[in-house]
Each structure stands twice: as C-alpha cells, then as structure tokens.
Amino acid sequence: MPRFAANLSLLFNEYPFLDRFGAAAAAGFEGVEYLFPYAWRREDLAEKLQQHRLTQVLFNLPAGDWEAGERGIACLPDRIEEFREGVFQALDYARALDCRRLNCLAGLWHDVDQARPAWDTLVENLRFAADLLAPEGITLTVEAINSRVDMPGFLLDTSARAMTAINACGRDNVLLQYDLYHMQIMEGDLCRSLSRLCPHIGHIQFADNPGRHEPGSGEIHFPVVFAHLDRLDYQGWVSAEYHPLAGTEAGLGWLHDFKETQCE
Ligand SMILES: O=C(O)[C@H](O)C(=O)CO
C-alpha cells in the first residue's frame, strides 16, 4: 500500500496552518508536505511534526514572488544568486525538519523560440543544489507541471522535458516529481508512464482531473493506479495535493476505502 502524505497547503484549510498537522495525523496520514515552510519558525514546525509523529516528506525551494505569479526561479538567468541563497535557506529548514526531499520548481519561460538561456540556467542551478544537498542525504526533485490549465508557460510541462533537465544535470540525487494530476492533463497513459519512469521518480503527488479535487471526483481510476504503484514496488511517498470539494475530512473516502481493501 502506498505511503500517503497530506499536502497541508491544500488540505485541511479549515484549520489554521499549525493545527493542520494534528488534523492530518488524526485523519490517518503519516507524512505531510506543503508548498513552503518559510513563513513559520523551524522550531514550531519541528515541534508539530514530533507532537503528531509525522514525517516531513517534502517542501519546495523558495520559488520567487508567488503572490505576484512567479512559479519558481530556477530557470531565470537574472535570478541565479537568489536561487542559490534559496537553496541554503531550504537546507536550513530541511535539517531542522529532518526532511529528505526538496522540490525545485523550474519557473515560467514564455519565449519558446529563445529557451536556451533558461535551460542552461536550470541545469547549472540543479547541479549547484544537488551538490549542496547530496552530502546531507537529500534528494532534489524536479516537478513537471501542466501548462494547459494551471501554469501556462511553465518550462517543464511534460515528463520528457523534466527528464531532459534531470539527465542533463547528471546527478544521482536529482529525481522526477511525478504529479498524476498534471501528467493526466498533459500526457495521460498514467500506468504505462509510471512503469517507464519509476526508477527515476523521487516523489508522487495526486489529484483527480478535471478540477484538481479528491480521488473519485474525476476521470482517474485511483484504485488501479495505486495498485500499479504497488506492483512496481514504488517505495516513495504518495501525497494528496488537491482542493477538497466539500471539506477535507468529508472528502477522505478514497483513503478509508483504500485502507479497508488492504485489511480484507
Ligand atoms: O502545483 C503543484 O503541483 C506543486 O506540486 C507545487 O508545488 C507548486 O504549485
């Protein structure tokens, strides 16, 4: 059975942020992730993890001005210094939270005919981050995000593009973050691509499509996909990263169903 984590930026929004840890643990999650930890004190986050016996599964490197619409700065040639400072900041938090995975958002790049500078910058930045994180035993993940609905202009919008960056970077501790929701929009054929990419996957996230809501609300057959991950012997975390339709707890039927079938 996959190890399920809850993304606290999207789930349990009924509670103030620091109360979401307890709510996730009470709902049966063993791990948590969120977009960014930087607005909170490391000590407060670490205390919540310890109090509720939760694993900090992952969070993102600083990704620029999120409110202003930025979605990562790793591919931006004029932001290299800021990217590198961000890696140090993320490492500080990762140490305090004993977090073994950090995700890098490549960023938006709208000039498709002139993408070379973005790719070169991204690959150099990935190498810089990977080399800093490797001695700490931390994996750097690179996420492919759909450019059709959620992030028009995102540089790495297919698994092939993300793998091109990962291969060009050439570091063993850089792996793919495979988000079922984004890949369903861009590529489909989820089970076959999971089979092919499994050795390169460092983290999985999910939401149903369309709508980015809980499993069962859309077109993805999650029991089949989760069983497929077991067959592939995928050992990583699988994180719920969706907008609950009618309250987080009310939308956890998929988790309860799944746990029940494992007990039968
Ligand atoms: O949107 C996603 O799928 C992400 O995982 C993320 O971290 C940035 O939005």
Ligand SMILES: [Mg+2]
């Ligand atoms: Mg995601």
